[in-house]
Amino acid sequence: MTISPSQASQQIEYPEEDGKPMAESDPTRDYLIYAVEALDIHFQNRQDVYVSGNLFIYYEQGKPECVVSPDTFVVFGVEKRKRRFYKTWEEGDKKPDFVLEITSKSTRSQDQGAKKGIYAFLGVSEYFQYDPTGDYLRPPLQGLRLREGNYFPIEVTALPDGTQMIWSEVLGLELRSLPGGELRFYNPETGELLRSHREEAQARQAAEARIAELEARLRSLEQQEES
Structure with missing residues (x-):
């Protein structure tokens, strides 16, 4: 029996999870949840903005091994709806515009190596990393912006109270690492904290x-x- 390409594609399985825990520590989990929820609330009235996190993104049709799972990501220009996973070829080839990884001891090498390369390949405009413990990144909040296929550091602004602030062009928001180490998003137009x-x-x-x-x-x- 001959199997057509379309039938073969339908038979390929794209897992929804890998059996691994969502986060390896309380701070990692807490900031992952905070980032997803705060951004989701901020963009709640935009039906063309999808916010999610810890979700499999498949970026090569027919190749389930081509997958990445950002801690937090935002895609502009796609429908706001619940998804079990995200297949780029079913979303008009739309890839994340913003990615945030909560870095830890076990994920640092991936976050700064393999994942960074994948995000550049996918055309993710801004890639942020945050280390809640401050043990692996100095400063603990860092941002990269894509220019002609390569990532370049985004300037970090030091505020008078010791807060480290980075401006996200993609989100139109400020990411701040407070003196106590907390990560927070702020709306510069209103000065309000995103909760x-x-x-x-x-x-x-x-x-x-x-x-x-x-x-x-x-x-x-x-x-x-x-x-």
């Missing part, structure tokens, strides 16, 4: 608590005046 879902909920609860406290004080003053 995760948990941080958004905590901020709402704090605001509601302050309002309740003010209302209680107002009632107390009213009662004192009446008496």
Whole structure:
């Protein structure tokens, strides 16, 4: 029996996972979740922006070994929807525009070697690395911008309080490494911090608590005046 190329392509399996844990440490997991959620919230009204992380990206049809899984990535110009994996040839050949890797002892060589080469090959405009412990990258937050097929370092700006800041042209956001080592995204137009879902909920609860406290004080003053 003869198998057509299209049938052969359909029979190729593209795994959704490799059986490895999402992250090897609490800081790695926490910052991975923060980056994905904060960027997803920031671009929530853009139906042509896809934000994800720790998801397999297959970039050669028929070759499931040609796969990479960034900790956080953003693709502009594709539909915002849930995916089990990302096949570039099914997405109009759209590749990530922005990638962030949370670097650790076990991933450092890949992040600075093989993955860096793959991202350059794919045409990822900006490639950031962040080391939550500060043990492997100095400074712990570093960014690269693609120019004519090669990556060049993005300037790091030191703020008066010791914060290290890098501007992302692709996202239109600032990535900041705070003095305590925390990674945060900021919107330069509003000066606002981008929060995760948990941080958004905590901020709402704090605001509601302050309002309740003010209302209680107002009632107390009213009662004192009446008496």
